[in-house]
Every structure is written in structure tokens, then in C-alpha cells.
Amino acid sequence: MKLGVIKAYVLKELTEIVRSRLIIMVYLLPTMVLVLFGYGIRMEVTGARTLIIDNDQSHYSQLLVSKFEHSKYFDSTIEKRGEAKALDEIHKAKSDILIIIPESFEKRLLHGQSTQIGVFVDAAFPMRGSTMESYVKGVVLDAASQMFERLGGNAPTISINQRTLFNQAMRDEDAIVPGLIGLVLLIAPAILAALLIVKEKERGTIFNFYASPLSKGEFIAAKLIPVFLLHSINIFILFLWATYLFEVPFRGSFLLYWLTSELYLMISLSIGMLISIVTSTQIVAVVLTVIVTIIPGFLYSGILMPISSMIGVSRYEAHIFPVMYYNHILYDVFLVGEGLASSKTVMYIVILAFLCFFLC
Known part of the structure; x- marks a missing residue:
């Protein structure tokens, strides 16, 4: 694999993303989803x-x-x-x-x-x-x-000394925003990765790559590396929105958050690449990516319903999608802070690594 050739194509892709204004979607879409749903979804009923x-x-x-x-x-x-x-x-x-x-x-x-x-x-x-x-x-x-x-009742009574853990203020933002990060990092990178490859097929410019000495591995690397780098910045942007805009506490390891997010980002890019294989137009690619990512993302991420409360086939389906494993790690680093001391967190990191290896 020629690093100089890959570098040249990566610079070309970055220039094309900026010129086609896809760069706006890269950073605007995740922020919009986080802000709109972060303020819009409410579990608590007041008034x-x-x-x-x-x-x-x-x-x-x-x-x-x-x-x-x-x-x-x-x-x-x-x-x-x-x-x-x-x-x-x-x-x-x-x-x-x-x-x-x-x-x-x-x-x-x-x-x-x-x-x-x-x-x-x-x-x-x-x-x-x-x-x-x-x-x-x-x-x-x-x-x-x-x-x-x-009334002067003297019958024995039971008093409850209640303490809430992890989300003491019972804020909806603390329960929803970490899960939304997992949803955003699943949807946005997959859509962009699928678009960049399908765009070449739709325009017919992919035949230029067939005629060039560029190998398949170099072509895929040149397409995915820019998306990976751009959305790696989103990992930090979403963290800042969560902690400063929504004031969600962060009690875990930032290194754990960052490394697992990069691993999860690779899985998302792999999903987009797989969708680009079976589609030939950008519209179909976007629609299929939305179906594959958003629906499972909401149903099986634990945002709206805990996975433990699911019954029947739905509980097994939740374990197929990577968002469930990643969101568990997110809730741990934001609200709990157990980190690698939790055997379940370690197991989920291993599962994400296996999914990344399998899809890539």
C-alpha cells in the first residue's frame, strides 16, 4: 500500500468534501440531532x-x-x-x-x-x-x-430513606444526551461514508479508479480516512455540547470515552461502506442508511427503554446492533464512572472490537 498515493487521494477527498459543502453536514447534522432531541425528548411529566x-x-x-x-x-x-x-x-x-x-x-x-x-x-x-x-x-x-x-395515629410506620444514584437530580438531559451521542456517531459517519463511494458510482467516475494503478484497499482507505478524521473531531464537539450545554456530569475516564468512540466510529464507517456496495444512487444510499441506523438506534440503544426490560425476540435483536454496547459504555463514563473496573464494560469493549474486525 503506497502511503504517498493514499495521502494524495485523501487530500483530494477532503478538498471535494469542502467544495461540495458536505463539510456542513459533517458538523451541523450531529449538533442538530443532539440539540433537537436533547431538548425535545422528555420522560418527566410536569404541569x-x-x-x-x-x-x-x-x-x-x-x-x-x-x-x-x-x-x-x-x-x-x-x-x-x-x-x-x-x-x-x-x-x-x-x-x-x-x-x-x-x-x-x-x-x-x-x-x-x-x-x-x-x-x-x-x-x-x-x-x-x-x-x-x-x-x-x-x-x-x-x-x-x-x-x-x-389524627394521632400510633401504629408503627415505615420511613423510607431514599437515595438516588448516578442521576441524583433526575434530569432528562442526563439520561438522554449520552445515548444521543451514540446515535449520532452511528448515523452521520455511515451516511457520509456511503455517499462518498456511491457518488463515484452514480457519476461514473469510479471507472477512473478502475483504470488507475490504485488498489482496492488504497481506494477504500482514501475514501474512509477523511470521514474518520472529520468525525473524530465530532467526538470532542459532542462531548463539549453534552458537558457544557446540557451540563451532563462526566465521572469516568476521558481516555476510555475517546478510544471506544474511535472504535465505534470505525464500525459506523464499515456499515456505510457495506451499504455503498448494494446501492448505486445517493438517494437510495441515504434512505437505506437511515433505515439501518436510525430505527435500531432508537429502539435498541437504551435511550427510550432499558434493554433489560425488553422481552422475547427484541432483547436478542438489541444485542446484534453495536449501539447497545457503545451506549452502555457512554452511560458508564458519564454517569457511573466504573470504567474498566466493570467486567460488563470490558466485555462490551471486546464485543465492539470484534464487530469492528468483522465488519472491516
Whole structure:
């Protein structure tokens, strides 16, 4: 392999990328994806439109109502109306939660009798509905504990000394942004790698390489080295966006982050190169790359759903795609900080190395 020839073609490719303005896509696309999805995806539900019907109008019912009013998770409205009309508010998408406090609420509490509170939750989106339901339960249990103390209850109680680990503030950014880095470094390099090779096939200029003394290995190296170098800079840019713009903590080894990212970048380039083999036009190459990278990237990266919670075939499918292994390492270096002390992290690095060797 002639290094001088490769260097000349690499400079030619870099010049062509700048001249064709693909350089804008190299750095604009990853940043746009990170910023748009980093701010756009929200697991936490705040300001849920809550309609409360207090049929009791007692001291303890107002105590329960005040718990909802002083919580950031609920945008509470207290009204006096029938249950049927209140349910219409949810049917018309004007309310997310309906809470009905019965008339004998305080009386039953004072007499030590069990009482029920009606709660209706809009669960058209199951994940959001489940989250809102858990918030309601938490507020009701907190209010019940306070009521029990005021009533002079002396039954033994269990207090929970809760500590959250790795994401103490429970910020969505800390959970989503590291995963988005894995998604971006899978999609953008693969698209560019596929385009650079398919472009030669579409224009017919690839026959110039056939007629030249350039070997296949030198041709592929000349095409992929510029993409690799350009996106290697993206590794640092995305890190800066994550830590300074989104203020995601970084608790692990930067060397581990950088080396595994370069390894993952090679896998992404290999996927783009494989797609360029089976396509002959740039549009088809882009569409196929998007299908192969974005769909598995979202489903099996752990951004929206933990891999451990998947069941059946989906759990095995997740282990086919490299994004699952890389994102585990990302969450470790950003939030956990175990690094090579974790046997699972070491195993995933070995798997990424095997995938890189196999695809290359």
C-alpha cells in the first residue's frame, strides 16, 4: 500500500468534501440531532392538567388538594361539577387527570374507616399515563401520612430513606444526551461514508479508479480516512455540547470515552461502506442508511427503554446492533464512572472490537 498515493487521494477527498459543502453536514447534522432531541425528548411529566372535584370541602380534603396545588407535576383546577361532565374534560383532551374526593372523606378518616378517592388518568400514551399515575399515588400517600400524624395515629410506620444514584437530580438531559451521542456517531459517519463511494458510482467516475494503478484497499482507505478524521473531531464537539450545554456530569475516564468512540466510529464507517456496495444512487444510499441506523438506534440503544426490560425476540435483536454496547459504555463514563473496573464494560469493549474486525 503506497502511503504517498493514499495521502494524495485523501487530500483530494477532503478538498471535494469542502467544495461540495458536505463539510456542513459533517458538523451541523450531529449538533442538530443532539440539540433537537436533547431538548425535545422528555420522560418527566410536569404541569399535568389536573381537575379536582372536592365534594367534601373539609379540612382534610383541602389538605389533600393543597398537596396537588403545591406540586410542580400538577397544574390543578378545583371545581364543583358532576362526574360525567368532568370526564368529558378528559374525553375532549382538556384535562389529563381527574381526581374526585367523596363527600364523607373526612368523616370516614376520623372514624378510622377506609375511604376511596376516584382517580382517572388519560393513558392514551401508556408511558406518560403510568408516570402521571405514579405521581398521583405519591402525593396521596404523602398526604395520607400527614393526615395520620394529625389524627394521632400510633401504629408503627415505615420511613423510607431514599437515595438516588448516578442521576441524583433526575434530569432528562442526563439520561438522554449520552445515548444521543451514540446515535449520532452511528448515523452521520455511515451516511457520509456511503455517499462518498456511491457518488463515484452514480457519476461514473469510479471507472477512473478502475483504470488507475490504485488498489482496492488504497481506494477504500482514501475514501474512509477523511470521514474518520472529520468525525473524530465530532467526538470532542459532542462531548463539549453534552458537558457544557446540557451540563451532563462526566465521572469516568476521558481516555476510555475517546478510544471506544474511535472504535465505534470505525464500525459506523464499515456499515456505510457495506451499504455503498448494494446501492448505486445517493438517494437510495441515504434512505437505506437511515433505515439501518436510525430505527435500531432508537429502539435498541437504551435511550427510550432499558434493554433489560425488553422481552422475547427484541432483547436478542438489541444485542446484534453495536449501539447497545457503545451506549452502555457512554452511560458508564458519564454517569457511573466504573470504567474498566466493570467486567460488563470490558466485555462490551471486546464485543465492539470484534464487530469492528468483522465488519472491516
